[in-house]
Amino acid sequence: xxxxxxxxxxxxxxxxxxxxxRERGHDVEKLDVRKLEFGVxxxxxxxADLDIVLDRCLATSRSRYATxxxxxxxxPVVNAPxxxxxxxxxxxxxxxxxxxxxxxPETTVAFDTDSALSAIEEFGYPCVVKPVxxxxxxxxxxxxxxxxxxxxxxxxxTLGHYEHKVFYIQEFVxxxxxxxxxxxxxxxxxxxxxxxxxxxxxNAAKGAQTQEFELTPEVEALVEKASDAVGGGLLGVxxxxxxxxxxxxxxxxxxxxxxxxxxxxxxNHTVEFKALNDxxxxxxxxxxxxxxxxxxxxxxPA
Amino acid sequence: xxxxxxxxxEVSLHEDLEVGEIVDCDTCGQxxxxxxxxxxxxxxxxxxxxxxxx
Numbered sequence: 001x002x003x004x005x006x007x008x009x010x011x012x013x014x015x016x017x018x019x020x021x022r023e024r025g026h027d028v029e030k031l032d033v034r035k036l037e038f039g040v041x042x043x044x045x046x047x048a049d050l051d052i053v054l055d056r057c058l059a060t061s062r063s064r065y066a067t068x069x070x071x072x073x074x075x076p077v078v079n080a081p082x083x084x085x086x087x088x089x090x091x092x093x094x095x096x097x098x099x100x101x102x103x104x105p106e107t108t109v110a111f112d113t114d115s116a117l118s119a120i121e122e123f124g125y126p127c128v129v130k131p132v133x134x135x136x137x138x139x140x141x142x143x144x145x146x147x148x149x150x151x152x153x154x155x156x157x158t159l160g161h162y163e164h165k166v167f168y169i170q171e172f173v174x175x176x177x178x179x180x181x182x183x184x185x186x187x188x189x190x191x192x193x194x195x196x197x198x199x200x201x202x203n204a205a206k207g208a209q210t211q212e213f214e215l216t217p218e219v220e221a222l223v224e225k226a227s228d229a230v231g232g233g234l235l236g237v238x239x240x241x242x243x244x245x246x247x248x249x250x251x252x253x254x255x256x257x258x259x260x261x262x263x264x265x266x267x268n269h270t271v272e273f274k275a276l277n278d279x280x281x282x283x284x285x286x287x288x289x290x291x292x293x294x295x296x297x298x299x300x301p302a
Numbered sequence: 303x304x305x306x307x308x309x310x311x312e313v314s315l316h317e318d319l320e321v322g323e324i325v326d327c328d329t330c331g332q333x334x335x336x337x338x339x340x341x342x343x344x345x346x347x348x349x350x351x352x353x354x355x356x
Contacts, residue, residue: 009335009347010322018320032322034348058354 001296004029004046004053004075006066012274014056016285024289033062038069052296053077054234056270060088060133063270078295079233079269086230087269090132090168093230100229102222103242103263106171113153116167120149126172129156133163135268136205142172173263176244178202180213180262182237183273183284185291187227189215191282193275204275212280219262226264234288236271239264304342308332315342 003026007014021028029046031053036044047053053070055077057063067081079087086092097104108123109132110116120127120143129141129152143149156164178196181204182189192215195208202208213219223237239262247257277284303312311329315336323336324347333347 007322009324010320011324015318015320015323019318030322060354 001051001293002027002029002049003292003296004031004050004070005056006031006033006053006063006070007056007058008032008034008062009058011058011272013272013285016274016277017054017056017288020285020289021292024293033057033066036066038066041072043070043073043075047075048073050075052292054292055079055084058270064088076295078292079235080231083231083233083235084269087235087267088133090130090266091166093267094168096229097226097264097267100225102226102229103261105173105240105263105265108169110167110169111165113157113167116153116169117146117149119167119169121146123169123171125149128170128172129153130168130170131160131164132166132168137201137203139164140201142200170265172200173240173242173265174244175202175240175242178208178241179265180219180239180241181276182213182215182219182223182239183271183276184223184227184235184237185287186232187224189220189223190284190287191276191280192219193279195275204272210275210279218259222262222264226267230267230269233269234271234291236266236268236273237264238266238268304344306330306332306334307344307346308334313344 003021018028029050053075055063055067057066063084067077067084070077071081086096091109094104094107108119110119126142126144129143131139141152178194179202180192180194182192192213193210194213195202195204195210197208204210226237227235241260242263243261251257273284303314306313306327309330311327313327319336319339319342321336321339325334327334334344335347337343337345
C-alpha cells in the first residue's frame with residue numbers, strides 16, 4: 001500500500017510506525033508539512049495516489065489545516081479533520097463529551113477576566129485554568145486562592161495569544177495521584193496505562209511514572225463513548241478516577257470500598273504512545289498499522 | 303559521527319536515522335534536526351511553537 005505520514009518532527013512514535021510499515025512492505029511517503037504547499041483543489045505532488053494518510057503533526061494548526069486539505073483532495077486521512085478540530089480545542093471537546101453523555105469535569109468558559117474570576121469563585125479553590133489549545137501539561141494552573149487567580153488571569157489577558165483570553169476553568173478533581181491513558185482505535189482500546197506523580201499534573205511528558213492498567217468493562221465503555229463523541233480514529237483518551245478518596249476511606253475503615261468512577265478529561269488526536277508501548281505487552285505500533293491497513297482497504301470516508 | 307552545527311563537537315548517531323528526527327548534542331545541548339541521512343546532515347532544530355504537543 002501507499003501510505004502517507006504528515007509530520008514535521010519525527011519522534012520515537014513516528015519511528016516505531018515507520019519501522020512497522022516498512023517491515024510489512026508498504027510504500028511510505030513521508031510528507032513534511034513544512035515543505036508542502038496545499039493548493040485549494042490541487043494536491044501536492046504524490047498525495048493524490050496515496051491509499052491513506054496518517055496525520056502525525058505535532059503543531060495543532062498544521063494538523064487541523066493539513067488534514068482538511070488532504071480530505072478535500074478525496075484522499076482518506078486519519079484522524080479526520082473534524083476530529084482534529086474537536087480534539088485540538090479543550091472547550092469543543094468538553095461540549096462534545098457532555099453532549100454524548102460522557103462524564104467529564106465540570107467546566108466553564110469565560111471571555112473576560114471579571115467573568116472568569118466570578119466563575120473561579122463559584123468553583124471555589126482549588127480549581128484549574130487551562131489553555132484551550134495545548135498539551136504536555138503546559139500552561140496549566142491550579143489556583144489555590146483569589147490572589148493567585150487574579151494574577152494568572154492578568155498574565156493570560158496581557159501576555160497571552162488570543163486563545164489564552166478564552167478562559168477555560170475546570171473543577172479540580174481529587175484523583176489518587178494518577179490518571180489513566182487509553183489508546184484506542186475507533187473506540188476499541190489497544191492498551192492502557194496509569195501515569196502517577198506526586199505533582200497534580202501526571203503527564204508522561206512531565207516525567208510521570210507509567211504502569212500498565214488493566215482495562216475494566218466500565219473504562220472500555222467510556223472510551224468507546226468518548227471516541228464516538230469526537231468522531232473516532234486513533235485516539236488517546238485520558239480518564240481520572242473520581243471517588244478514590246471515599247474508596248480509600250471505606251477500605252481503611254473495613255467497609256467494602258466502592259468501585260471507582262471515572263471522568264474523561266481529554267481526548268488526544270495525535271496521540272503519543274511510546275510510553276505506553278514500553279510498559280505493556282501489546283505491540284502498540286503493530287496494532288495501529290493493522291488498523292491503518294484495514295482503514296485503507298475498506299476506505300475512510302473522505 | 304557528524305559535527306554539531308552549533309559547537310562543532312562530534313555527535314554520535316543511531317543506525318536507523320530518519321530525516322525529520324531530532325537528536326541532541328551532548329556537548330552544547332543544541333537540538334539538531336536530521337535533514338539528510340546519506341550521508342548524515344544535521345541542522346539546528348526549529349524552536350517549538352506554542353501549540354506543539356500531542
